[in-house]
Amino acid sequence: MDYVGDGKVEKVILKLGGSLIEEGWDIIRVLRDYAKTKHRRIIIIPGGGPFAEVVRKCPDTLSEDAAHWMAVLAMDQYGLFLANGELPVVERLAEIDGAGQFCILLPYHILKAYDCLPHTWDVTSDTIAAFIANELGEKTFIKLTDVDGLLDEKGNLITAMRAEELVNKGTGGCVDAALPDFLIRYEMSCVIINGKFPNRVIDVIEGNETQGTKLA
Numbered sequence: 001m002d003y004v005g006d007g008k009v010e011k012v013i014l015k016l017g018g019s020l021i022e023e024g025w026d027i028i029r030v031l032r033d034y035a036k037t038k039h040r041r042i043i044i045i046p047g048g049g050p051f052a053e054v055v056r057k058c059p060d061t062l063s064e065d066a067a068h069w070m071a072v073l074a075m076d077q078y079g080l081f082l083a084n085g086e087l088p089v090v091e092r093l094a095e096i097d098g099a100g101q102f103c104i105l106l107p108y109h110i111l112k113a114y115d116c117l118p119h120t121w122d123v124t125s126d127t128i129a130a131f132i133a134n135e136l137g138e139k140t141f142i143k144l145t146d147v148d149g150l151l152d153e154k155g156n157l158i159t160a161m162r163a164e165e166l167v168n169k170g171t172g173g174c175v176d177a178a179l180p181d182f183l184i185r186y187e188m189s190c191v192i193i194n195g196k197f198p199n200r201v202i203d204v205i206e207g208n209e210t211q212g213t214k215l216a
Helices: 024-038 049-056 064-083 093-099 108-114 125-135 163-169 179-185 198-206
Strands: 012-016 042-046 102-105 140-145 189-194 213-215
Touching: 012 024, 012 125, 024 042, 024 064, 024 102, 024 198, 042 064, 042 125, 049 064, 064 102, 064 108, 064 125, 093 102, 108 125, 125 140, 125 179, 140 198, 163 179, 179 189, 179 213, 189 198
Parallel strands: 012 042, 012 140, 042 102, 140 189
Antiparallel strands: 189 213
């Protein structure tokens, strides 16, 4: 599973899912130390996790517009949780270069400024991470979740899949409904990795084979 291509990485975009909230700080420590040692610039985009679940449980009378922005703010909350007052957080793309080799990006102000994604539950932190990666000029990002990747009907890991296939079969598994179409439209890819094994994440960044799914 090749992430780095020619071996040179300007930025590494990682979406850290809310399903990893219990392991989040440990994952952060491993990746922060790696970034310092290898001189990589790693940008963490938080999922929504339990903070977004609160929004999902709101009454049906809550508008999609309100739910969208509340869920994006939930990503900011998770990001602040991950930063824990110790790591740099950025709220605008222009702040990234001055944030050092490792930072956590809070997406609310960025999305309010652009506001070009649909305000539905089809668009969650997966598509938001892809959008931010694209705005930063990156054509791939790594999605960290609590499973090994996409699975087939028999429960076997799919190591690579075209985004078109996922659209045709109906989005399922561990990505949001809008992500495959976004990847197709902007000719991007996403590597899905089990974040409980941080060394797999490092393997992807280094361009080494590892367990996971490449969606392109």
